[in-house]
Amino acid sequence: MREITYRQALNEALAEELERDPNVFLMGEEVAEYNGAYKVSQGLLERFGAKRIIDTPISENGFAGMGVGAAMVGLRPIIEFMTFSFSFVAFDQVVNNAPNMLTMSGGQFNIPITFRGPNGPAHQLGATHSHATECLYANVPGLKICTPATPRDAKGLLKTAIRDNNPVLVLEVELLYSSKGMVEEEDVELLIPLGEAEVKREGSDVTIICYAQTVPLALAAAKTLENEEEISAEVLDLRSIKPLDLDAILNSVSKTHRVVIVEQDRPFCGVGAEVSYRIQKEMFDGLDAPILRVAQEDVPMPYNERLEKAVLPSAEKLIAAVKKVCYA
Amino acid sequence: MSQPEQRDEVEMLSLMLLIRRFEERASQQYQAQKIGGFCHLYIGQEAVVCGTVAAVRPDDYLITAYRDHAHALARGTSANACMAELFGKATGCSRGLGGSMHYFDREHHMYGGHAIVAAHVPLAVGMAFASKYRNEDRVTLCFFGDGAINQGSFHEALNLAALYKLPVVFICENNLFAMGTSVERSTSLKEIVDRAEGYDIPGTVIDGMNFREVRNKLAEIVSSIRGDPHPAFAEVRTYRYRGHSMSDPASYRTKEQLEKYRLDDPITRLRAQLTREEKLTNERFDQMDKEAKETALASVKFAEESPDPPLENLYDYTYVGT
Ligand SMILES: Cc1ncc(C[n+]2csc(CCOP(=O)(O)OP(=O)(O)O)c2C)c(N)n1
Ligand SMILES: [Mg+2]
Numbered sequence: 215m216r217e218i219t220y221r222q223a224l225n226e227a228l229a230e231e232l233e234r235d236p237n238v239f240l241m242g243e244e245v246a247e248y249n250g251a252y253k254v255s256q257g258l259l260e261r262f263g264a265k266r267i268i269d270t271p272i273s274e275n276g277f278a279g280m281g282v283g284a285a286m287v288g289l290r291p292i293i294e295f296m297t298f299s300f301s302f303v304a305f306d307q308v309v310n311n312a313p314n315m316l317t318m319s320g321g322q323f324n325i326p327i328t329f330r331g332p333n334g335p336a337h338q339l340g341a342t343h344s345h346a347t348e349c350l351y352a353n354v355p356g357l358k359i360c361t362p363a364t365p366r367d368a369k370g371l372l373k374t375a376i377r378d379n380n381p382v383l384v385l386e387v388e389l390l391y392s393s394k395g396m397v398e399e400e401d402v403e404l405l406i407p408l409g410e411a412e413v414k415r416e417g418s419d420v421t422i423i424c425y426a427q428t429v430p431l432a433l434a435a436a437k438t439l440e441n442e443e444e445i446s447a448e449v450l451d452l453r454s455i456k457p458l459d460l461d462a463i464l465n466s467v468s469k470t471h472r473v474v475i476v477e478q479d480r481p482f483c484g485v486g487a488e489v490s491y492r493i494q495k496e497m498f499d500g501l502d503a504p505i506l507r508v509a510q511e512d513v514p515m516p517y518n519e520r521l522e523k524a525v526l527p528s529a530e531k532l533i534a535a536v537k538k539v540c541y542a
Numbered sequence: 543m544s545q546p547e548q549r550d551e552v553e554m555l556s557l558m559l560l561i562r563r564f565e566e567r568a569s570q571q572y573q574a575q576k577i578g579g580f581c582h583l584y585i586g587q588e589a590v591v592c593g594t595v596a597a598v599r600p601d602d603y604l605i606t607a608y609r610d611h612a613h614a615l616a617r618g619t620s621a622n623a624c625m626a627e628l629f630g631k632a633t634g635c636s637r638g639l640g641g642s643m644h645y646f647d648r649e650h651h652m653y654g655g656h657a658i659v660a661a662h663v664p665l666a667v668g669m670a671f672a673s674k675y676r677n678e679d680r681v682t683l684c685f686f687g688d689g690a691i692n693q694g695s696f697h698e699a700l701n702l703a704a705l706y707k708l709p710v711v712f713i714c715e716n717n718l719f720a721m722g723t724s725v726e727r728s729t730s731l732k733e734i735v736d737r738a739e740g741y742d743i744p745g746t747v748i749d750g751m752n753f754r755e756v757r758n759k760l761a762e763i764v765s766s767i768r769g770d771p772h773p774a775f776a777e778v779r780t781y782r783y784r785g786h787s788m789s790d791p792a793s794y795r796t797k798e799q800l801e802k803y804r805l806d807d808p809i810t811r812l813r814a815q816l817t818r819e820e821k822l823t824n825e826r827f828d829q830m831d832k833e834a835k836e837t838a839l840a841s842v843k844f845a846e847e848s849p850d851p852p853l854e855n856l857y858d859y860t861y862v863g864t
Contacts, residue, residue: 248722248794271692271728272659272720300658303693338578338630340641342657513860517641518630519578520850 215398221391223365224254224330226400227372228292232262235290238376241268241277242294242331251296252332252391278304278329282311285325292376295331298385299345312381313356326379330372333361333385334427334478335515338522344515346479348426351383352455352488358382358408359455363429365395367453370406378408385455387427409457413466417448420472420536423463423489425452428476428527435476435529435536443533445540455485460492467493471502472539476532481509503539508532549596552822552830554753555812558588559834561612562809564621567838568611568628568642572788576846577628580657581642584612586783589808590715591616593756594683598764601651603669606685608643608657609715609782613685617650625841631848638851639859659720660686660693663712667699670710670773679768682710689720691737692728700741703773711763712738712775715750721786722794738775750780751803753812 218226231238244251246259246269259267270277274295281291295301301308308329315323335344351357358380362368368386375382398404414429415436424432429451436447450466452459467473473493475486486507493505511525536542565583572581584591587609595604595616606613614624619635627634628642635647636655645655653669656662666684673680690696691714703710716734718725731737738745746763749755756778763774781803785792816822 244722247727251721269723269727271723272689273692273694275694276692303658303661303695338641340579340644340657341639342644343580511856513857516639516851516856517579517636517644518638518851521630521639521853521856524853524856 215396217394218365218397219391220365220368220387220393220395221252221254223369223397224372224386225256225258227369227376228255228258229261231373231376232258232266237288238290238292239266239268240292240294241270241281243270243272243296245269245294250294252388254391255294274300274303275307278307279311281327282307282315282325285327286315286323290326290376292328292330295329297343297388298331298333298347299343301329301331301347302345308351308357309354313354316356324379325381327381328372328375328384329381330375330384331386332388332391334387335522335526336388338517338519340517341514346510348385348455349479349484352485353483356381357456359385360408360453361385361426361455362453363387363390363426363451365393366397366404367406367412369397370404371408371453374405374408382408385426389427390430393430406453408454409459410454411450411452411459411462413448413462414451415447415449417446417470419446419470420474420540421448421450421466421470422532422536423450423452423473423475425455425477425485427478431527431529432476432532435532438529438533439536443537443542445536445542447536458489458492460496463489463493464496467497468500471500473501473505474508474532474535474539475505476508476527478527479509480512481507482512484509503541506535506539508535551812551816552826554592554596555809555816555822556830556834557616558592558753558809558812559831560621560837561588561592561615563831563834563838564615564624564841565611567842568625569784569788571628571842577642578630579641579643580608581628581788582609582786583784584609584782586803586807587715587717587750587780588612589753589756589812590713590750590778590780591685593753594713594760596757597760598681598683602680603651603653603666603673603682605653605662605666605669605682606655607659607662607687607690608655609687610643610645610655614645614647614650614652614655617647617652619645619647619650619652621837621841622844623647625845626848629845629848630850631845632851633844633848660690660696662686663690663696663699664702666710667703667708670703670708671706674708674771680709681764681767683713684710685713685715687720688714688716688718688725688734689723689728690714691734700738700743700773704741704743707772709767709771710773711760711767712743712773714775714777715780716777717780717782719786719795721790724794733777735775735777743773743775745775745777748776748778750778751806751808751811753808754815
């Protein structure tokens, strides 16, 4: 194992898969000559050439659609959205074309495509640039969605996504690109299956369910809860939103009997709504308190820093919710 | 209502100075972390929006992309309201809720500040539709960058405007780059203006470093539209001196290119023209520059002292009352 950044982990995943399969190519705005708006594709143009690392004009609908078309005839495109807030320009391709093709063609055309890029609020980017898109895309049958929070998960999930024969969205976290973590050596093939959650911290009193940028937040809150409240929180990182690892969720909850879900999207029809539905359906009698959610406020994102902070989930809000379910 | 000829050129030069000094202050405040998010500076391009507002009426509709500080200032939004917006304060032109990329000012007919590339181009067409619908002779001025012309919404909007003969001027501020991508690397056509031809829209190329040329050509275009609503397209060739945003070192372009445009600076150029014609003294220029700097500095103080938007109003602007 060695310590690398989340950005570098993604970069390694791209490079390894480009190396492994000549049908894989990377396409998007500023991915080649600029080395990526967030430098995730650093050095790939130099290594793999302009045929496979392709700069596009600002035409999200066009190049996402090109990806779907290329996938229909055997290529394995990786389409980078500079951020998933811009994927809305290509919504028709991501929602209507990619995931429907298999059904519409009676099973003839699967679409092995990866859509990737940063997702969720960063810092003071305002209403148009702060979307957490996971709940929108999770509503679409035919799409798979993963949300890595650590360098290791970023590498393992992206590699798996590229090899998957279905459309997969890899929702990265802008604020974590420079964060570091331990990852297997480069000569180890690291593949993390989609649909497998991971316990990031063991605990016995309450389960905190999180993903993407709420994972570090949950870990920090768990530490505080341990030190200051003597509450032992288990932190379960979903890692994939769809498929959802219900077994891992039920395993943890059957141990703790209390749940707080901390999500980076909005509460209305959000990821937490689905997760809590599943939990109560399977183990209503196993719960010692109502499930609580900590999500964004249900408003367009304000630019002002203080207001943005008030809208976003935070460790303080999470701790308050945990204390509530623990009646502490 | 003030007509184009009446807008004094010296006054317009002082507006260009204000924009320049305002943005230099903004840049400094950004580095001091008083301003968050993305911040895109217009420095170098001032003649484009200033030449345009000098050629139109204050009640003509104006809409632009995220590089929008100058557009608001040129429209008459105060430096105080503009700086306060960057600081996210309640006194900002969008109450501190929009930020640098989302300036709005209804009173001054500034309809945004839009941060999704080309998403506002159809809005401009809708605004032009509304003025024609109400038999008004307003013209809509729609600014966007060279990077916007490859979005579907741009193409759909041009076709709609031509089809319905709507009074809108599409003003492409061609500063040669969309982030790190040059026009040659993004666009199949050699000349951006040729995009217009495909939609049967008359197109004009304008030197965007020359205030007078921008004003004169825009005045011509706008007067042809007033009595006979139709769309027009102007490719205004300009240059941004700074990086795409505050975080971009702009290593994709040469020093020589930057120097070439700096030598053609729109402020220096208008100043020289006016000085040659004895309409401007050095003393007057220095005085104007001093005032611009003071206004910019005062706007920082105003922004610093302004309150944050109140937390309890968080939900006030998600819906209006029924
Ligand atoms: C739909 C969409 N895609 C990508 C971006 C990211 N982005 C912001 S500005 C920009 C470049 C635009 O360049 P141009 O239109 O030439 O305007 P300029 O910045 O030169 O003023 C890009 C790619 C965005 N804001 N919206
Ligand atoms: Mg440009």
